[in-house]
Amino acid sequence: MQTLTTQATSHLLGDLPFLELRDVTKSYRTAKGNYTVLEGVNLSVKSGEFVSIIGHSGCGKTTLLNLVAGFFRPSQGEISLENQRITAPGPDRMVVFQHYSLLPWLTAYENIYLGVQSVYRPKSEAEKRQVKQIVNDHLELVGLGDAANKKPKQLSGGMKQRVSIARALAMRPQILLLDEPFGALDPITREELQDQLLDIWRQSKVTVLMITHDVDEAVYLSDRIIMMTNGPAATIGEILTIPFPRPRKRTMLMEDPQFFTLRNECLSFLYDRFALDVNHD
Numbered sequence: 001m002q003t004l005t006t007q008a009t010s011h012l013l014g015d016l017p018f019l020e021l022r023d024v025t026k027s028y029r030t031a032k033g034n035y036t037v038l039e040g041v042n043l044s045v046k047s048g049e050f051v052s053i054i055g056h057s058g059c060g061k062t063t064l065l066n067l068v069a070g071f072f073r074p075s076q077g078e079i080s081l082e083n084q085r086i087t088a089p090g091p092d093r094m095v096v097f098q099h100y101s102l103l104p105w106l107t108a109y110e111n112i113y114l115g116v117q118s119v120y121r122p123k124s125e126a127e128k129r130q131v132k133q134i135v136n137d138h139l140e141l142v143g144l145g146d147a148a149n150k151k152p153k154q155l156s157g158g159m160k161q162r163v164s165i166a167r168a169l170a171m172r173p174q175i176l177l178l179d180e181p182f183g184a185l186d187p188i189t190r191e192e193l194q195d196q197l198l199d200i201w202r203q204s205k206v207t208v209l210m211i212t213h214d215v216d217e218a219v220y221l222s223d224r225i226i227m228m229t230n231g232p233a234a235t236i237g238e239i240l241t242i243p244f245p246r247p248r249k250r251t252m253l254m255e256d257p258q259f260f261t262l263r264n265e266c267l268s269f270l271y272d273r274f275a276l277d278v279n280h281d
């Protein structure tokens with residue numbers, strides 16, 4: 001077991017604190033007063049780690065991701081990346097949403113180019129060539145070199161999501177924040193993209209924080225699964241470490257009894273210990 005855990009986490013880049021959430025509370029101001037979504041969230045993520053967040057709808061997963069992205073500030077507590085407090089969005093933290101958010105009038109290439117040039121602001125011809133190279137490299141990375149000149153309406157859902165991931169990665173972020181990235185895709189495309197995401201993650205060594213509602217997906221992809229309690233004032237209820245070595249092979253994992261033990265731990269957390277009261281008013 002010890003060997004397995006060491007193998008499984010050997011891709012992590014050091015033991016220094018990377019992303020840290022300390023006593024994070026977030027309240028929204030509403031017409032009925034303050035609504036506390038998250039309370040006392042503490043989390044430490046290592047560089048290169050793949051962490052998934054699961055929890056019932058409305059418990060505050062997107063709020064948590066938005067706080068790390070810097071779209072909002074915590075009401076209390078603090079979030080830091082490499083000991084620098086996060087106070088605003090930045091190219092070191094890129095978000096990929098469920099619904100692609102590509103500009104429909106631009107090609108796949110142009111969608112990525114727009115983001116990259118806003119970060120690098122190339123002036124000389126050499127810098128412009130470098131930016132073009134970065135865009136092409138990332139289109140290749142997600143296997144879309146041939147679709148560079150297609151507009152979003154000419155791409156499938158899976159291809160659009162790959163453009164979104166390429167666009168985010170092309171900014172060379174330290175953290176990739178994925179908000180249900182495969183939620184809108186059919187099951188086969190979803191599995192293909194999960195495998196592709198694992199390849200990309202291994203190549204880019206980016207740290208990933210991903211929200212998902214799919215327990216199998218979380219167990220297959222993650223180093224750790226963060227399980228959120230129900231809101232209001234949700235917090236981290238439990239953290240599950242996934243000990244499978246990498247690279248992982250889906251077919252082998254699906255035959256491993258430990259896969260089902262881990263999956264059942266998540267399901268029991270969600271549907272026994274933190275089941276939603278569907279009969280509430």
Ligand SMILES: Nc1ncnc2c1ncn2[C@@H]1O[C@H](COP(=O)(O)OP(=O)(O)OP(=O)(O)O)[C@@H](O)[C@H]1O
Nearest residue numbers: 028029030035037056057058059060061062063064
């Ligand atoms: N800007 C806001 N103002 C007030 N309330 C908000 C705001 N944003 C989110 N909320 C509320 O905070 C709670 C948590 O929302 P959030 O989107 O973070 O949950 P979630 O776990 O990501 O949900 P889902 O899984 O359905 O996407 C919800 O009750 C939501 O209505």
